[in-house]
Amino acid sequence: MPIYKLFxxxxxFSNLERTLTKTELKTIAxxxxxxxxxxxxxxxxxxxxxxHETLKQLKKDLYTRVLDYFDKIICTSDDVxxxxxQSWINYTELNETHHRHAHANSYLSxxxxxxxxxxxxxxxxxxxxxxxxxxxxTEHNTFNSTNWRFPVETGDLILFPSYLVHGVEPKQGINTRxxxxxxxxxxGKIGSRLDLTELTLS
Numbered sequence: 001m002p003i004y005k006l007f008x009x010x011x012x013f014s015n016l017e018r019t020l021t022k023t024e025l026k027t028i029a030x031x032x033x034x035x036x037x038x039x040x041x042x043x044x045x046x047x048x049x050x051x052h053e054t055l056k057q058l059k060k061d062l063y064t065r066v067l068d069y070f071d072k073i074i075c076t077s078d079d080v081x082x083x084x085x086q087s088w089i090n091y092t093e094l095n096e097t098h099h100r101h102a103h104a105n106s107y108l109s110x111x112x113x114x115x116x117x118x119x120x121x122x123x124x125x126x127x128x129x130x131x132x133x134x135x136x137x138t139e140h141n142t143f144n145s146t147n148w149r150f151p152v153e154t155g156d157l158i159l160f161p162s163y164l165v166h167g168v169e170p171k172q173g174i175n176t177r178x179x180x181x182x183x184x185x186x187x188g189k190i191g192s193r194l195d196l197t198e199l200t201l202s
Contacts, residue, residue: 122150
């Protein structure tokens with residue numbers, strides 16, 4: 001008997017496949033001097049990190065993956081162009097967490113890992129749906145799981161719909177888990193004039 005997986009949520013994994021330049025690393029290091037407490041870890045006050053001239057190539061490399069996501073997953077015929085809106089850096093130390101959250105006012109979100117160790121660092125996604133009846137599972141699968149963990153390492157890039165709830169459990173390992181997060185929106189024309197759904201985003 002076939003079992004179909006209806007309406008799965010895409011989580012896109014890639015890797016930058018290059019090391020950051022000395023100039024990029026120097027620029028990124030400066031941001032940690034100006035942060036605020038984001039409940040359980042630190043976040044930069046600068047929320048347009050990728051707009052700095054010295055990170056122009058990094059933004060271009062990340063945007064290439066955004067275009068690949070749209071090409072392979074969205075597959076739209078609408079005349080739209082994705083663009084990166086805000087971007088910021090999160091710092092998570094030993095035993096710190098990053099609270100469960102989703103990204104409002106955004107279509108797609110990304111996390112690029114500047115410092116992460118695959119043996120201790122991970123991102124966790126949560127099924128954000130109320131369960132009227134909850135049964136204990138003897139074996140977890142894509143249908144009955146309420147969360148999903150992915151190990152991550154330096155250079156990894158993850159893209160996912162901004163409404164997916166995600167977070168970080170208590171940090172293990174002595175490295176400072178450092179991630180550059182960003183949001184993506186779209187501009188152009190969507191919908192249909194005759195269907196009364198036409199909308200121009202700019």
